[in-house]
Amino acid sequence: MTRTIPFALAAVALAAPSAALADSQFKLLVLSIPNTYHYEYIPVARDSLERLAKLHAFEFTWTNRTEAFDGDLSQYAAVMFLNTPGEELNPSQRAKFEAYMRAGGNAIIVHRAAITPPGNWPWYEKLVGRSFVIHPMLQTGVVTVADNSFPATFGLPDRWIWSDEFYVLANPYRVSITPVLNVDETSYDPTKIWPGQVSKPMGKDHPVAWHHRHEKGRVFVTTLGHNVEMYRDPTYLTHLMGGIYWTATGRGERRR
Incomplete structure (x- = not known):
């Protein structure tokens, strides 16, 4: 599921700044690199981000080339890995990203970007905060708000009907995270998977979005966002924008 497919979109660098205020x-x-299972969403997600950027007065550089990590990362308030895991970076680029985070940079991890081969880059696994095990078939379930003080939950219902790949996760590095959204495993079948594979429930503690600190930076992770229609959905985009806002600025958390 990690190989890049060769087609025209992948061959064209999109490292051009969005129209900015x-x-x-x-x-x-x-960083959004098309791969076997995630490519149709790209033009829709980019268009939605452009609209969010105009509405909320920020700008972004969209690229499908990891060479962007060879440049000056300090200009960015945050780096978003959009359905693209850090394993795509070469050793030099990984080192530059690690230095960026140690200098106070911030990261946003979306859906497929949370999946990386165990042991390939342990530092990145710790940045994500949880390690991917497997996922059952895409199903409709009930996502619940775990932290209503966090911006990525503002505007979301307490119980949200959503269809996605609800990742089964592990915590081999004992990373402490703050769950933002959970999924209610009684609302779908966590064992429903393809022949020859096994998916086991995680139980009551099943986060699908969270935040934490890594090195000197903020990290927001959402494992939601599998297919193209999700990047047109206002509720999902509200969730994503809340994560972007907090990660880039450190603001917006409601005092309890």
Whole structure:
């Protein structure tokens, strides 16, 4: 599921800044490389991000080339790995990203970007905060708000009907995270999977979005966002924008 498929879109670098407002609040780097299972969403997600950027006065550089990590990352308030895991970076680029986070940079991990081969880059696994085990078939379930003080939950119902791949996760590095959204495993079949594979329930503690600190930076992770229609969905985009806002600025958490 990690191999890049060769087609015209992948061959064209998209490392061009979005149309930005003069008084932009912050700037993102968005890495989105098409792969076998995630490519149709790309033009839709980019269009939705452009609309969010105009609405919320930020700018972003969208790229499908990891060479963007060879440049100056300090200009970005956050780096978003959009359905693209960190394993795509070469050793030099990985080192530059690690240095960026140690200097106070921030990261946003979306869906497929949370999946990386165990042991391939342990530092990145710790940045994500949880390690992917497997996922059952895409199903409709009930996503629940775990932290209503966090911006990625603002505007979301307490119980949200959503269809996605609800990842089964492990925590081999004992990373402490703050869950933002959970999924209610009684609302779908966590064992429903393809022949020859086994998926086991995680139980009551099944986060699908969370945040934590890594090195000196903020990290927001959402494992939601599998197919193209999700990047047109206002509720999902509200969730994603809340994560972007907090990650880039450190603001917006409601005091309890």
